[in-house]
Amino acid sequence: MNEWNDIHTGDWPAVEILVLNWNGRGLLQRYLPPLTQLDYPGAYHIMLVDNGSTDDSLAFVQAQYPQIRIIANGENLGFSRGMNQGLRQTTADVVVLLNTDVEVRPDWLTELVRPLYDDPAIGVTGSRLYFPDGRTLQHAGAMLEYPLAIARHRFYRQPDTGQVAALCDVDYVTGAAMAIRRPVLTAIGLLDEAFSPFYYEEVDFCRRAVAAGFRVVYAPASVAIHHESLSTGQRRDQQFYDLNRNRLLYVLKHYSPTQFLNDFVPAEAAHLAAMPFAHQVQLLRRVYLQVLLTLSDVPLPTSEWPAYQQVLADLAQQASQTRKRHIMDDYWLLEKSEVQERPFTSHSPLIGPLIAWVRTQWNNVATKWYVRPLLQQQNVYNQLVAQTLQDHDGRLIAQDHDQTDLTRCLAELTLQMKQMNHLLASVDQRLAALEETVISKQ
Numbered sequence: 001m002n003e004w005n006d007i008h009t010g011d012w013p014a015v016e017i018l019v020l021n022w023n024g025r026g027l028l029q030r031y032l033p034p035l036t037q038l039d040y041p042g043a044y045h046i047m048l049v050d051n052g053s054t055d056d057s058l059a060f061v062q063a064q065y066p067q068i069r070i071i072a073n074g075e076n077l078g079f080s081r082g083m084n085q086g087l088r089q090t091t092a093d094v095v096v097l098l099n100t101d102v103e104v105r106p107d108w109l110t111e112l113v114r115p116l117y118d119d120p121a122i123g124v125t126g127s128r129l130y131f132p133d134g135r136t137l138q139h140a141g142a143m144l145e146y147p148l149a150i151a152r153h154r155f156y157r158q159p160d161t162g163q164v165a166a167l168c169d170v171d172y173v174t175g176a177a178m179a180i181r182r183p184v185l186t187a188i189g190l191l192d193e194a195f196s197p198f199y200y201e202e203v204d205f206c207r208r209a210v211a212a213g214f215r216v217v218y219a220p221a222s223v224a225i226h227h228e229s230l231s232t233g234q235r236r237d238q239q240f241y242d243l244n245r246n247r248l249l250y251v252l253k254h255y256s257p258t259q260f261l262n263d264f265v266p267a268e269a270a271h272l273a274a275m276p277f278a279h280q281v282q283l284l285r286r287v288y289l290q291v292l293l294t295l296s297d298v299p300l301p302t303s304e305w306p307a308y309q310q311v312l313a314d315l316a317q318q319a320s321q322t323r324k325r326h327i328m329d330d331y332w333l334l335e336k337s338e339v340q341e342r343p344f345t346s347h348s349p350l351i352g353p354l355i356a357w358v359r360t361q362w363n364n365v366a367t368k369w370y371v372r373p374l375l376q377q378q379n380v381y382n383q384l385v386a387q388t389l390q391d392h393d394g395r396l397i398a399q400d401h402d403q404t405d406l407t408r409c410l411a412e413l414t415l416q417m418k419q420m421n422h423l424l425a426s427v428d429q430r431l432a433a434l435e436e437t438v439i440s441k442q
Contacts, residue, residue, distance in 0.1 A: 013117065018097055021051065022082075024057055030103070031101070034104055036065065079198035094113055114221070128218070138153065140154045167220060169215055173202065244283070244287045265315075
């Protein structure tokens with residue numbers, strides 16, 4: 001592996017661009033040509049990392065761009081696992097992660113690498129990305145809101161009026177178009193594959209880079225258009241679930257117990273209570289239960305386990321109650337279950353009251369005694385339906401609580417099994433050492 005070149009006398013660093021693809025034949029046809037014609041002053045190569053495409057992506061690239069190296073994963077590994085396959089195969093001075101749906105300008109790579117070339121303290125850079133209209137900002141660096149760890153792109157969906165023209169340090173840059181110096185990878189390793197299939201892997205990577213002493217910088221002169229979400233193929237509900245699951249995993253990984261219990265949890269409870277849609281509340285409940293179930297995979301102090309388990313279980317039960325409230329609000333029948341007789345009115349000038357009186361008298365004679373029993377029958381039916389809905393939702397809430405309790409018990413058993421396995425492994429090591437000692441004395 002080559003060391004970083006001297007920035008005053010050396011050449012521009014060698015770059016390898018890793019393009020992650022999954023069934024992106026149409027995107028590759030549109031956005032690979034400009035990627036092969038960049039005006040970068042140094043040497044650069046392109047690697048296509050394919051996540052098990054079932055279209056003719058690979059055949060197209062092999063036929064049209066034989067100079068592009070292909071890493072065929074054989075299955076859809078998501079962003080972090082897929083990109084890591086490519087990162088393991090490259091020794092370039094600078095590695096660029098790029099989505100297939102990013103349309104680059106000729107000087108995009110030069111301006112993305114220039115801050116790395118000018119300042120060895122900078123370890124990661126990110127591009128200025130526009131929406132397809134070419135003037136609305138999608139990414140100009142990003143920040144995390146504490147304590148919820150909600151990721152926000154700076155000036156997202158705002159027209160570019162020159163407010164993002166300056167290079168600056170940011171919390172993180174998007175993995176859709178980010179450059180990484182080789183020393184960063186050497187120091188902190190690859191993307192964390194716990195953040196699969198995607199979301200928060202670049203947030204975690206940039207935080208680790210900063211912790212290792214590198215700067216993470218937004219490079220405004222590196223401009224591209226991101227045709228966002230054309231390559232994911234995910235449903236919105238699944239995106240919401242994955243985003244919040246990985247947000248919670250990020251918090252568990254990087255927050256201290258005090259930050260998590262005293263800052264994050266109260267803010268998350270308030271965030272959950274303000275969630276506007278019942279289905280999103282239910283998805284958050286799934287997040288809490290899933291993370292509770294897999295908490296043994298998170299590197300936490302053993303002493304903190306009971307508190308973390310209880311907090312996640314409490315959040316899941318709060319989600320059940322919040323969902324119930326949303327559902328009850330959505331059932332207009334609960335408020336409109338009683339059908340009432342309405343008085344006759346008329347908007348005719350002058351004689352309107354007379355017309356209404358005549359209609360009332362006629363109704364009293366012709367229909368009132370027939371319609372009133374029907375109204376009463378309808379009201380009884382409506383009340384039965386409303387009560388059934390209430391009872392059904394009450395049973396769902398009780399089932400949710402039972403499921404939460406079972407999940408917590410299963411998580412506790414998983415932790416105990418993990419601790420037992422560690423203990424057995426320690427005993428095995430001691431027995432092996434004792435056996436070696438006995439053999440050596442013989």
